[in-house]
Amino acid sequence: MSSSKRQIKLNAFLMATGHHVAAWRHPDVPLQAGLGFAHYKALAQTAERAKFDAVFLADSVGIRDASASRTLHRSARVSGFEPLTLLSALAAVTERLGLIATVSTTYNEPYHVARKFASLDHLSGGRSGWNVVTSSNEAEALNFNLDRHPEHALRYERAREFVDVVTGLWDSWDDDAFTHDKAAGEYFDPDRLHVLAHQGKHFRVRGPLNVARSPQGHPVVVQAGASEAGQALAAATAEVIFTAQQSLAGAQAFYRGLKAQLAHHGRDPEGLKILPGVFPVVGQSEQHAKEKLEELQSLIPPDVGVALLSTVIGGIDLTGYPVDGPLPGNLPEPNGPKSRFRLVTELARTEGLSIRQLYQRVGTARGHWSIHGTASQIADQLQQWFEEEAADGFNVMPPTLPGGLDDFVTQVVPELRRRGLFRHEYEGRTLRENLGLARPANRHLLARDLKAAA
Amino acid sequence: MSSSKRQIKLNAFLMATGHHVAAWRHPDVPLQAGLGFAHYKALAQTAERAKFDAVFLADSVGIRDASASRTLHRSARVSGFEPLTLLSALAAVTERLGLIATVSTTYNEPYHVARKFASLDHLSGGRSGWNVVTSSNEAEALNFNLDRHPEHALRYERAREFVDVVTGLWDSWDDDAFTHDKAAGEYFDPDRLHVLAHQGKHFRVRGPLNVARSPQGHPVVVQAGASEAGQALAAATAEVIFTAQQSLAGAQAFYRGLKAQLAHHGRDPEGLKILPGVFPVVGQSEQHAKEKLEELQSLIPPDVGVALLSTVIGGIDLTGYPVDGPLPGNLPEPNGPKSRFRLVTELARTEGLSIRQLYQRVGTARGHWSIHGTASQIADQLQQWFEEEAADGFNVMPPTLPGGLDDFVTQVVPELRRRGLFRHEYEGRTLRENLGLARPANRHLLARDLKAAA
Known part of the structure; x- marks a missing residue:
């Protein structure tokens, strides 16, 4: 084990019952997971004991599947904690773990967002991070005085300005x-x-923000958009990227492309950590892992599977097509993010998958990288992505909770440590220090320095 | 002690360094109080050990005194935690204490507000409360794309609809x-x-809210507006009123007037608890209490005192007038709430106070009821207000923190208990249960029952 070796960064992406679409039906998953604070507290403390960089929470300001109303009653994702309140509570019961919440720039105001993340950063002693999204869920618009979701380009234009205002407000005070x-x-x-x-x-x-500059200077800015506009926003502003990648080659192309874009903004490639999502099913043997995955797949009701697939490819209705037949070739353009649509249709064509096989594939991880095997096999794959310029680390998406996180922590993490790839102890006190990200200087001091030097 | 006797309700109104405008200069007040989570955690746990109903937090989405820029640098209120993040963290380190946060209806969207309070209610096992305000601070508008604060009547019209949407969203789920x-x-x-x-x-x-109906059904709705529109909103929607009252007679008139208005809405007078603010300086003797107060008063710089008085009476500039002369008789109309203006100008006339005396009076408690004396003398006054239809309890505003809260808890609370006026143990698990407020039925069930009965 070499302590100076580049280290894998790990976030635990917590989603109430787990990331598998039918996880809530699994016998080991608690019934009240979605609104159980004790459940989340235990998960966060597990992640902290394992020295994860952060927990990561997704968000939607509306019920994501409201359009797919035929199967809505089968979904565990209709009710849960609001991320910033949950992370604030978790801040009080953890000491080193980073706390990353998703907040949309489309349905918020920058003053509120700057303030809440700065407040969380103070509460937690410098552990907050903001995952910037522009929302992909039509239903959100209807909760905010609109008839429809603003178009993609406009959302990204607003997001760019939004992030600029937020970081500016974070610099209100020296x-x-x-x-x-x-x-x-x-x-x-x-x-x-x-x-x-x-x-x-x-x-x-106008400002100024009514919160002192926070321990991290700026809470860590995370971004997850995969579109061209999303990548441009990330190259300009993000310090961590959460991305959906299915293959080593695809992940490498994304990784190298994005790191290269940083140069256009005068940014150091080390200043952006790229963390693909990974959905790991860990077993005592390869066969055991396969059976665990199949047990989960068997819990997906076909109507849910078809509806889920429709959502992932951008709201295109697939009911009526034979479940064991192929994905139709002449689908209309998606409303949602095109990147997911392309990913799924390509997968169907390349591997010749039926709709059922496709929803099982997608259902496991909603377009993210799904792997199963022994701890050693999983560590092999993570190591390869990490060492071959596909990832700086991973956003770990446990199939079920708490079991899927426990499996990863007790089996895969020790394996990564044996290989010298993951920390035994936190390097610093703040999320930024643990991720190896520089603390940003105040933009006003920069301006002052430039003036003094002129 | 009679356990069935009507009991005083007590909230601890926490304001970083304390409610006295110069509290932060007091030698016992910690320097980092405003953004010290350990400080707030200790305060909340003190309030919980004393069996307070709740902690209460004020709020402003902007720097309140930004216009009075001449003295802004002398104010401790320019930086602090955002209330919902702070209360969420406090939820994790307390078990029975209510958690009431102020959130403005003027610069927010109802979906966010409904969601965050429902989330906090789940996190805390039914302990959240929302203090509805329409904002009185011009500076807030400038942080939310506006040139000026919307006018009073429009703010209250929006507030009424806002509360209706929020409570409707809280009933999204049976x-x-x-x-x-x-x-x-x-x-x-x-x-x-x-x-x-x-x-x-x-x-x-559109809804529905993406949070299950919360333990309290609805988080407790608190209101603090004293204007006619404010009282009308309170009579229609509030379950707790926080009010600024200076005299027994004034408090009685307010109390009886508001309870009478409830009938117009078919509401039980017991369904609304009226809690005037009280700023108590507790001493071992009356003389000791007087000296403690004078010590605080001596810490107010005259420029701050004059600016504060200007703010309280609605933004009217008083600089230039002799500090030891009277309040000028021909002041212009205030921009802010007229109730405070009337209160202060009447106080000046009735008691013949100079500007310095007036800012000292107002500086102690910003228009709230300020009392000093021994624990027994303070208990006498609280008992009188409580028993003579002026109050159902009090929003306690400690002059300094933590000292002012410690004084009240160790000296006044035991005195109230000896008189059988305050609980020895929490009656229930939720804020609503402790306040003696009914759990609201779901409006959709009510509609269903009416339909079934027809």
Whole structure:
């Protein structure tokens, strides 16, 4: 084991009952998982004991499957905690674990978002991260005074400005602005307070933020968009990428492409960590892992499988087609993200999969990399992706919870450690320190330095 | 002690360094109070050991005193936690204490607010409360794409509709909607899911909420507006009122007036608890209490005192007038709430106070009831207000933190207990149970019952 060797970064992507679409039906999964704080507390503490970088939460401000109403009653994803309240509570029962929440830029205001993540960063001593999404769920629009979801390009344009406003608000105060001089009656030095006064196409935000600059300077900015606009946003602003990749070659192309784009923004490739999602089914033997996966697959009701596949490929209705027949060739254009659509249709064509086989494939991990095998076999694959420029680490998506996380932590993590690929102890106190990301300087200080140097 | 006797309700209104405007300069107040989670955790646990009903947090989505920039650097209120993230963290380190956060209806969307409070209610096992405000701070508008604060009547019209949407979203699911039937693959019963489909003047919100109905049915709705529109909103929707009252007679008039208004809405007077703010300075003797108060008053810099008074009376600039002279008679109309303006100008006239005396009076508690004395003297006054129809309890505003809360808890609370006026143990597990408020039925069940009876 070499301690100076580049290390795998690991997030635990927690989703109530687990990532498999039928996980909630598994006998080991607790009934009240979605709204059980004790359940999440145990998961977070498991991830922390294993020295994961962070827990990661997805989000949607609306019921994601509301359109597929025929099978909605079979879904465990209709009800759960709001991520920022949940992570704030988890901050109080953990000490080193990073806390990453998804928040949409399409249905929020930057002042609220800047403030909540800064507040969480203070609460947790520098462990918060924001996964920036523009929402892919039509149903959200209907909860926010709109008839329909704004179009893709507009959402990304807004997101770019949104992130700029948020990071600007995080720089409202210099790190040393608060002098707390009781004798002089000076609580802060007014020269170290900065008014943003942002005037843009989508937002007018004066500031300053009513939260001091946070322990990390900026909470870590995460991004998950795979479209061209998503990648452009990521190259400009993200420090961690969560991405759906199915193959080593595809992941390598994505990894190299995105790292190359950083140069256009004057950014160091080390300043962006790329973490593909991975859905690992761990068994005592390869056969055991296969049986565990098949047990889960057998729990998917066909109507749910077909509806799920429809959602993944962008809302295209597949009911009526024979479940054991092929995916029809002449499908209309998807409403949702095109990247997922292309991924799935290509998979169907290349491997000649039926609709049932396809929904079983997609159902396991919603387009993410699904692997099963022994701890050693899984570690082999993670190591290969990590060492061959496909990943800086992984967003681990346990098939069931808590069992799937326990399996990974007790079997795969020790294997990665034996290979010198994963930490035995946290390197730092903040998420940023553990991920190996620099603490950003305040943009106003940068401006001051440039002025002084001129 | 009679256990069936009507009991005083007590909230601890926590404000970082304490409620006195110069509290942060007091030698006993910690420097990092505003963003110290350990500080708040200790305060909440103190309140819980003392069996307080709840902690209460104010809020502003902007720096409240940004206009009074001459003295802004002397204020400790420019930076602090965002209330919902803080209360979520406190939920994880307390078990019975209620958790009430202020959230403005003017700069938020009802879906987010409904969701976050429902999430907190689940996290805490039924302990969340929402203090509905319409914001009185012009600076907030500038952080949300506006040039100015919407006018008062419009804010209250929006607030009424906002509360209606939020409570409607909280009823998205019947209490028993989630059947979790693993064998049948039915996670919930679709007949027990309700789509709100709200279409109003200010909001169009389809729903349903993506959070199950919470332990309290509805988080407790708190309201603090004192204007006519504020009282009308409270009579229609609030279950707890936080109010600023200076005199027994004034408090009685407010109490009786508001309880009488409930009848117009078919509401039981017991369904609304009226809690005036109280700023208590507790001493071993009356003289000791007076000295403690004077010590705090001496810490107010005159420029801060004058600016504070200006803010309280609605943004009217008082700089230039002699500090030891009277309040000028011909002041312009205030921009802010008129109730505070009237309260202060009447106080000045009745008691012939100078500007300095007036800001000292107002500085202690920002228009709230300020009392000082021994524990017994303070208990006498609280008892009188409680027994003579002026209050159902109090929102306790400690002058300094943690000292002011410790004083109240170790000295006044035991005195109230000796008199049989305050609980020895929590009556219930939820905030609603402890406050003696009924759990609201789901509006959709009510509709169903009416239909069945017809």
